[in-house]
Amino acid sequence: MALEFRSVTKEFLTRSGEVLTAVSDVSFVVNEGEFVSVVGPSGCGKSTLLSMTAGLYQPTQGEVLVSGEVVRGPNGHVGFMLQKDLLLPWRNIVSNVEFGLEARGVPAADRRRRAMAELERCHLAGFENHFPYQLSGGMRQRAALARTLAIEPEIVLLDEPFSALDAQTKLLLQNSFAGTIAESRKTTLLITHDLAEAVLMSDRILVLSERPGRVVAEIVVDLPHRDEPLRRRTMPEVSDYAGQIFRHLKLEEKAI
Amino acid sequence: MTQATPVPAGAQAPARKERQGKAAMAATHSTLFASLALLVLVLLAWEFLPPALGVPKFIIPTVSDCIVELQRMWTQESLLAHTFSTALYTVLGFAIGSLLGAAIGYVLGMSEFWEKVLSPYILALQIAPKVAFAPLFIMWFGYNSMPKLLVTVLIVFFPVLVNVLQAMKTVDRDLINLARAYNLSRWRIFRKVEMPSTMPSLMAGLRIASTLAVIGVTVGELVGGNTGLGFLISYGGGQANAAMVFNAIVLLTVIGFVLYSALARVEARVLHYLPKAQG
Numbered sequence: 394m395a396l397e398f399r400s401v402t403k404e405f406l407t408r409s410g411e412v413l414t415a416v417s418d419v420s421f422v423v424n425e426g427e428f429v430s431v432v433g434p435s436g437c438g439k440s441t442l443l444s445m446t447a448g449l450y451q452p453t454q455g456e457v458l459v460s461g462e463v464v465r466g467p468n469g470h471v472g473f474m475l476q477k478d479l480l481l482p483w484r485n486i487v488s489n490v491e492f493g494l495e496a497r498g499v500p501a502a503d504r505r506r507r508a509m510a511e512l513e514r515c516h517l518a519g520f521e522n523h524f525p526y527q528l529s530g531g532m533r534q535r536a537a538l539a540r541t542l543a544i545e546p547e548i549v550l551l552d553e554p555f556s557a558l559d560a561q562t563k564l565l566l567q568n569s570f571a572g573t574i575a576e577s578r579k580t581t582l583l584i585t586h587d588l589a590e591a592v593l594m595s596d597r598i599l600v601l602s603e604r605p606g607r608v609v610a611e612i613v614v615d616l617p618h619r620d621e622p623l624r625r626r627t628m629p630e631v632s633d634y635a636g637q638i639f640r641h642l643k644l645e646e647k648a649i
Numbered sequence: 650m651t652q653a654t655p656v657p658a659g660a661q662a663p664a665r666k667e668r669q670g671k672a673a674m675a676a677t678h679s680t681l682f683a684s685l686a687l688l689v690l691v692l693l694a695w696e697f698l699p700p701a702l703g704v705p706k707f708i709i710p711t712v713s714d715c716i717v718e719l720q721r722m723w724t725q726e727s728l729l730a731h732t733f734s735t736a737l738y739t740v741l742g743f744a745i746g747s748l749l750g751a752a753i754g755y756v757l758g759m760s761e762f763w764e765k766v767l768s769p770y771i772l773a774l775q776i777a778p779k780v781a782f783a784p785l786f787i788m789w790f791g792y793n794s795m796p797k798l799l800v801t802v803l804i805v806f807f808p809v810l811v812n813v814l815q816a817m818k819t820v821d822r823d824l825i826n827l828a829r830a831y832n833l834s835r836w837r838i839f840r841k842v843e844m845p846s847t848m849p850s851l852m853a854g855l856r857i858a859s860t861l862a863v864i865g866v867t868v869g870e871l872v873g874g875n876t877g878l879g880f881l882i883s884y885g886g887g888q889a890n891a892a893m894v895f896n897a898i899v900l901l902t903v904i905g906f907v908l909y910s911a912l913a914r915v916e917a918r919v920l921h922y923l924p925k926a927q928g
């Protein structure tokens with residue numbers, strides 16, 4: 394098991410002193426090499442799950458395990474990526490990709506070699522000396538993926554990585570991410586608002602309730618071509634799956 | 650701009666670039682020309698208007714009077730030594746003040762506790778007119794170069810401190826979290842994320858500080874001492890030699906301008922990664 398949540402509850406203290414429960418009693422497992430998506434209404438604690446996996450903060454109750462070890466703080470097993478690319482504007486692309494390796498005492502020549510290999514894999518060869526502002530939004534996200542994969546994490550966490558992109562770039566980037574991730578066989582947790590995206594990219598989908606978030610449904614996507622969302626997209630079953638999630642989120646009731 | 654006829658992208662790009670380059674060059678040329686023309690106009694007005702209106706020379710000396718006086722100051726008042734002294738203390742005060750300001754800004758930016766403890770005093774000192782400390786410093790240190798250096802350091806210190814501190818507080822939290830997730834130590838997070846993030850604000854602070862440095866030194870020299878352009882101003886004022894005062898002011902401005910331009914150059918280098926505004 395690459396990732397496991399054991400009855401995790403997270404409470405925050407708000408500024409006014411009240412206790413806000415972001416997620417409540419969440420349990421799930423992500424197996425090695427699996428691609429799992431998490432969908433749920435805004436504010437239900439999806440990003441909170443991600444931060445706890447990355448070790449940025451601790452659950453109030455329960456525990457998070459990565460590769461069988463309880464997460465007690467930031468650790469090298471997890472790489473994460475957000476909607477913002479978080480590239481350092483003062484560094485060129487290749488040294489941005491090297492950023493995560495710098496804390497681990499990897500020799501400079503090795504770092505460069507690994508970063509170049511990741512850039513190649515993320516279809517950014519030739520852009521290593523560009524600065525972030527010289528790249529398009531989609532290319533910047535690919536650079537951020539290269540940086541995430543360069544540290545060779547056991548788990549890749551993606552928090553709405555495509556939501557700031559236009560529709561076409563999004564499709565192409567989903568395809569290229571899916572290919573890259575399948576090729577590297579990484580265990581992946583994707584957080585998204587886009588139901589179609591969840592169906593196109595995942596092996597399994599977890600649906601969270603309104604805050605406090607709990608897992609209300611688990612949907613196994615039994616379709617081929619996980620590594621090629623553009624091909625999966627043409628399959629008629631996709632809309633059935635999306636409809637299923639739609640019902641679990643009770644979107645019709647809210648529309649009234 | 651919309652183009653109907655398809656043009657091979659490769660062929661079109663360099664031509665357009667060149668045209669844009671030429672247009673930009675023409676634009677800088679014309680602004681430069683206008684600026685120079687304005688200067689000539691002002692100098693002409695200065696030369697001919699006051700005499701025409703019957704303003705006496707000891708009130709507003711003409712340009713040619715000032716140039717004559719400049720030659721006299723050069724030979725009889727050791728103008729070069731005074732100018733050099735002022736320039737030296739401007740740079741020295743600027744360097745010490747901004748180094749201290751930046752250092753303390755970064756330290757306070759890393760410690761929320763001390764920032765909260767000290768912020769009311771920082772605000773108070775920031776508001777206090779720093780140049781008013783000059784007589785005090787003279788009482789403490791005597792008529793030497795210490796008071797003017799201290800006034801300059803003090804006046805330079807705050808804008809740098811405040812800019813750095815503000816920038817430290819607004820560094821992107823997600824960026825810091827990313828660095829934390831990569832297991833970077835506190836010191837490395839500072840060096841690799843926070844420090845570079847604050848660079849634009851630091852540079853802006855330094856630019857403000859450079860203009861204030863000249864004021865600091867001038868006040869220090871005006872109040873006490875017998876060297877520097879500030880001293881020449883008070884000396885010339887005492888003798889009702891307006892041309893001397895004018896000349897000293899011009900030279901002070903030149904010193905400030907040189908310092909500012911040097912910083913603007915450094916800034917353009919350091920912040921090369923910021924996208925330049927188009928057009």
Ligand SMILES: Nc1ncnc2c1ncn2[C@@H]1O[C@H](COP(=O)(O)OP(=O)(O)OP(=O)(O)O)[C@@H](O)[C@H]1O
Nearest residue numbers: 405406407413415434435436437438439440441442
């Ligand atoms: N550090 C924090 N301190 C206090 N409250 C927080 C903190 N982080 C998150 N919260 C609260 O916890 C709840 C869940 O936040 P979270 O960011 O996990 O939601 P989300 O599901 O990712 O939402 P979205 O889909 O809009 O990104 C929100 O109500 C938020 O206000």
Ligand SMILES: [Mg+2]
Nearest residue numbers: 439440441552
């Ligand atoms: Mg979120």
